[in-house]
Amino acid sequence: MFTKFFSVLCIFTATVLSSNVASAAEVKFDQARAYLPMKGGRATASYVELKNETAKEAKIEVVSAEGFKAAEMHETFETDGKMGMRKIENLTLKSQASDSLVPGGKHIMLFDPTRDFKDGDTISITLKVNNTARKVAFKMVPRVSKESEPHH
Amino acid sequence: MSDSTLPKKPLLSPLTQITLISLVLASLTIGVIYSYLNREPKLGGGIDLIYRDQPWSLADHASPLTLFYVGYAKCPDVCPMTLSHVAGAYKKLSEDEAKKVQVLFLSVDFAHDTAADVANYAAQFHPSFIGLTGSETAINDTVDRFGVSYILEKDPKSYLGYSISHTDRVLILDRRGAVLESISSPRSSDAILFPLKGYL
Numbered sequence A: 001m002f003t004k005f006f007s008v009l010c011i012f013t014a015t016v017l018s019s020n021v022a023s024a025a026e027v028k029f030d031q032a033r034a035y036l037p038m039k040g041g042r043a044t045a046s047y048v049e050l051k052n053e054t055a056k057e058a059k060i061e062v063v064s065a066e067g068f069k070a071a072e073m074h075e076t077f078e079t080d081g082k083m084g085m086r087k088i089e090n091l092t093l094k095s096q097a098s099d100s101l102v103p104g105g106k107h108i109m110l111f112d113p114t115r116d117f118k119d120g121d122t123i124s125i126t127l128k129v130n131n132t133a134r135k136v137a138f139k140m141v142p143r144v145s146k147e148s149e150p151h152h
Numbered sequence B: 001m002s003d004s005t006l007p008k009k010p011l012l013s014p015l016t017q018i019t020l021i022s023l024v025l026a027s028l029t030i031g032v033i034y035s036y037l038n039r040e041p042k043l044g045g046g047i048d049l050i051y052r053d054q055p056w057s058l059a060d061h062a063s064p065l066t067l068f069y070v071g072y073a074k075c076p077d078v079c080p081m082t083l084s085h086v087a088g089a090y091k092k093l094s095e096d097e098a099k100k101v102q103v104l105f106l107s108v109d110f111a112h113d114t115a116a117d118v119a120n121y122a123a124q125f126h127p128s129f130i131g132l133t134g135s136e137t138a139i140n141d142t143v144d145r146f147g148v149s150y151i152l153e154k155d156p157k158s159y160l161g162y163s164i165s166h167t168d169r170v171l172i173l174d175r176r177g178a179v180l181e182s183i184s185s186p187r188s189s190d191a192i193l194f195p196l197k198g199y200l
Helices: A002-025 B014-037 B078-092 B095-099 B115-123 B136-145 B190-197
Strands: A027-035 A043-052 A058-065 A068-079 A082-088 A091-093 A098-101 A106-113 A122-129 A132-141 B048-051 B054-057 B065-071 B101-107 B130-132 B150-155 B161-167 B169-173 B179-184
Touching: A027 A058, A027 A122, A043 A058, A043 A091, A043 A132, A058 A106, A068 A122, A082 B150, A091 A098, A098 A106, B048 B115, B048 B130, B048 B136, B065 B078, B065 B161, B065 B190, B078 B101, B078 B169, B078 B190, B095 B101, B101 B115, B101 B136, B115 B130, B169 B190, B179 B190
Parallel strands: A027 A132, B065 B101, B101 B130
Antiparallel strands: A027 A043, A043 A098, A043 A106, A058 A068, A058 A091, A058 A122, A068 A082, A068 A106, A082 B161, A122 A132, B048 B054, B065 B169, B150 B161, B169 B179
């Protein structure tokens, strides 16, 4: 009796765990990069390409960023000829939908670095995908490259 | 024969009259041209702000052309994106062309951006870029004169606690600070370079 109960419990636990892992794993994060913080500024921004390959809607939230005191999702908007920013709590991706966090659009703001970074470093930003924590590696890149064009 | 029948001799010879009229016309023309060249620009004008805790004036640092951008140093998205494009355009200029262009960045965040913050911030895009700040009054006078604007908004939900909405325009100024061209939200260095080249 105990063996049977234990087997059912194991199967149930494995099913729950695997469904959560699969759900998180199937939202893909590509080209994740964060700009190196600049002297004189307390905030920098990071960007990423998102694709929800799951069969259900995915809600994505920003929790924290390693090496920064705070991290938030923001979006840039234009009103009356002025560019502004506002915090957004999350973004939602429909099944099989894609979205991009890009300069001038939605982005992850990183506040008050707690250590120095250099070009090529990687930081871990913790996100929540449907309430499941997920760490995503973001590569640190300079604002202005040695070439003429900025990184995007 | 009486004196009245004698032809009157003109006071000035015809040559002298023509010379005088020419001089008057030339003076008037020069006066008009001088007034035109020194008129107050409809948009733009002087810039008197602070650079690294010292007074900084466009009149003292006149350059044939100036690229002027208004934002704030703690802006994480729009300002660095546009300043990156300005830097990209500047780097594409030849050495001789670059000598004729200076780049100014004005932070309107007088409450949070120190003179050192703004100067250091601007210089990271290119060592020659000048980051300016000033008193609230001086900043507001300047942005009004150049037809740009900003709004400081509290944002208690955000870690920073505030946000500044501002115009996203790169202005091309002549030596006196008159606005020659206003480039709205440039999203590439070429969007700045091509109009700039037209004035070089």
